[in-house]
Every structure is written in structure tokens, then in C-alpha cells.
Amino acid sequence: MPMAEEKVKDIAQEAENVILRMKENGGGKLVITKSQIRKFLAAVNALTNKVDVYRVQHVEAAALSPELASAVKYLKVQLAYQAGREPKKVKPFVETARLKERIDAIGTDLRAYEDFAHYVEALVAYHKFYGGED
Numbered sequence: 001m002p003m004a005e006e007k008v009k010d011i012a013q014e015a016e017n018v019i020l021r022m023k024e025n026g027g028g029k030l031v032i033t034k035s036q037i038r039k040f041l042a043a044v045n046a047l048t049n050k051v052d053v054y055r056v057q058h059v060e061a062a063a064l065s066p067e068l069a070s071a072v073k074y075l076k077v078q079l080a081y082q083a084g085r086e087p088k089k090v091k092p093f094v095e096t097a098r099l100k101e102r103i104d105a106i107g108t109d110l111r112a113y114e115d116f117a118h119y120v121e122a123l124v125a126y127h128k129f130y131g132g133e134d
Contacts, residue, residue: 011119037093048117066108
């Protein structure tokens with residue numbers, strides 16, 4: 001299996017494991033709603049669109065621009081806000097998925113950001129698959 005496929009599989013498996021742990025910790029129910037996760041996914045998708053434009057303009061780039069790297073760091077602020085609004089639902093999700101740590105690990109690495117974006121998408125998909133509600 002090529003390395004890229006292994007990475008995607010790892011990301012998908014990690015996301016599935018997070019959702020299963022959350023369901024187990026919630027007594028068989030996912031307490032975080034789809035809309036709460038999708039708010040963060042929307043922010044990630046908006047940034048991904050900017051990253052995609054950057055990639056087209058800088059085909060050889062392996063690093064994010066300083067502006068994009070700053071926008072990645074700002075995702076932590078958005079997470080903190082959402083976790084503060086719904087501490088019993090969102091905060092456990094942020095902690096279990098280790099989202100803040102994953103954002104910190106991106107730095108300026110373009111590929112690391114893409115992996116992170118795929119991870120967030122996988123979290124939303126597995127949340128839906130395992131019965132997450134609105």
C-alpha cells in the first residue's frame with residue numbers, strides 16, 4: 001500500500017476511534033451534535049479553500065504562507081469559543097480528538113494541514129455513521 005493511502009487510513013481509523021470512544025463515554029450516545037461539529041468543519045473548509053488557491057499559485061510550495069499559518073492557529077480560538085459555549089458537549093470532543101494539539105503540530109507544513117483537514121472531515125463522517133444527531 002502506498003504511503004499516502006496508509007496515512008489516509010490512519011487518519012480515518014483515528015477519527016473512527018475518537019467517535020467510538022465518545023459514544024462509549026456517553027453511555028452509548030454521542031452527546032455532541034452534528035451541527036456543533038460542522039461549525040468547526042465549516043471553518044476548516046473555508047481555510048482549506050484558501051490553501052487550495054495558495055497551492056495553485058505556488059505549485060512547488062511545501063509550507064503555508066505566514067498568513068495561512070496564522071489562520072491555522074486561529075482555528076484554536078474558534079475551538080475555544082465553541083467549547084466555552086457548550087463545555088459539556090464540545091470540550092470533551094475537542095480533548096478526545098486532540099484538536100488543539102493537532103493544530104499546534106501543523107506549524108507551516110502544508111501537508112500536515114491537509115491531513116488535519118481530512119481528519120476533521122473523517123470525524124464528521126464517523127459521527128454521522130455512528131448515529132450522531134442534530
